[in-house]
Amino acid sequence: MQAKIISVTNPRQKPRTAFVYADELSQYQLSAEHPLRPIRLHHMHELMKAAGILDAANVDTLVPRTATRTEIESSHDPGYVSIVEAISKGAIAPGMGEFGLGTPDNPVRPGMYEQTALCVGATLIASELVTSGKADVAFAPTGGVHHHAMPAHASGFGIFNDAVIAMNAMVDAGLRVAYIDIDCHHGDGVQLGHYDSDQVLTISIHESGQWLFPGTGFVQEIGTGDGTGYSVNVPLAPYTQDDDWHALFDEVIPPLVRAFKPDVLFTQLGIDTHFQDPLTHLSLTTQGFNLVVQKLGALGAEIGKWVAVGGGGYDLSAVARSWTMALATMAKFELDDQVPLSFTSLEGLTTFDDQPPAPTEAQYLSEIQQHNKSSFDEVRKLIFPKFGI
Numbered sequence: 001m002q003a004k005i006i007s008v009t010n011p012r013q014k015p016r017t018a019f020v021y022a023d024e025l026s027q028y029q030l031s032a033e034h035p036l037r038p039i040r041l042h043h044m045h046e047l048m049k050a051a052g053i054l055d056a057a058n059v060d061t062l063v064p065r066t067a068t069r070t071e072i073e074s075s076h077d078p079g080y081v082s083i084v085e086a087i088s089k090g091a092i093a094p095g096m097g098e099f100g101l102g103t104p105d106n107p108v109r110p111g112m113y114e115q116t117a118l119c120v121g122a123t124l125i126a127s128e129l130v131t132s133g134k135a136d137v138a139f140a141p142t143g144g145v146h147h148h149a150m151p152a153h154a155s156g157f158g159i160f161n162d163a164v165i166a167m168n169a170m171v172d173a174g175l176r177v178a179y180i181d182i183d184c185h186h187g188d189g190v191q192l193g194h195y196d197s198d199q200v201l202t203i204s205i206h207e208s209g210q211w212l213f214p215g216t217g218f219v220q221e222i223g224t225g226d227g228t229g230y231s232v233n234v235p236l237a238p239y240t241q242d243d244d245w246h247a248l249f250d251e252v253i254p255p256l257v258r259a260f261k262p263d264v265l266f267t268q269l270g271i272d273t274h275f276q277d278p279l280t281h282l283s284l285t286t287q288g289f290n291l292v293v294q295k296l297g298a299l300g301a302e303i304g305k306w307v308a309v310g311g312g313g314y315d316l317s318a319v320a321r322s323w324t325m326a327l328a329t330m331a332k333f334e335l336d337d338q339v340p341l342s343f344t345s346l347e348g349l350t351t352f353d354d355q356p357p358a359p360t361e362a363q364y365l366s367e368i369q370q371h372n373k374s375s376f377d378e379v380r381k382l383i384f385p386k387f388g389i
């Protein structure tokens, strides 16, 4: 009898990768001075095109759809949704401040309902492609930035919380979801959206609320009712650099995700952790960020379903390079470190990797490490036993 020939190389194809994007989403400016400049997405898209990722055989680009009112109201109060819709049509809504609208963070302008509904729809398309098995991984970079949005009010640039809406649909379909938020800010809106659920494990690793908006995300916020233990927070000290950030990530996140045994991995990939970000104080490099994406990819491959959205990120160069690197990592596309010469959308970019910032002085490094270790010790004490680890 002839023996079967078994190849020693990995027979698996490259991941079927969906990229959900429409360049019109890079045109919506919240206000003249607003730090969230949607043009960041245009630069990212130009860089992805110049690098050739979007031409790869295993990468499909899909256009978003507009989320329906019913989908938005699955996670938001109808009265709040109506106010956003009315303002979007040009109505003046006295008392909109009660809904967090008309503030410097959340200015109002015509078209805001439609633009946000399209962002939500992009995240929904990404989720549907992954949960239906049509893609192994899907990236909707216009999503995630709404992670502070609350059921009945806007917060921190967030109007409708696309992640909560998408994960509610997954839970309704009987799926358990692990949500990992690596944005520099605590993902408070997403945490609240699933605070009493044991079907969604939310993990947010961020600069501590002691120093940064929204002032929450402490280890003691562990969920309530059935959700007790399914809300995990890892607050870090300002100026934490790549190595120390990764040390905490490695200690907390893969063990918890594996113990939870989710059906889907959902990641928010904010890059306002970057050392040049103007709004925050963590000190990651683009290569440090990409290493996170590689680790998330390893978890995603184990689980078999991975949805990724964008998030904060206010340094244009960091956003363009990091999310291009992220898409390349998802698709297992070989990316040269040199930024292609054909990329002219944003000046001054030469390499994808950063020249790292100067190492932290020893006395501050020890304070940073002490703060971060106490976060880990608390998580290990409060959360790990729930998962038998």
Ligand SMILES: [Zn+2]
Residues within 6 Å of the ligand: 183, 184, 185, 270, 272, 311, 312, 313
């Ligand atoms: Zn942020």
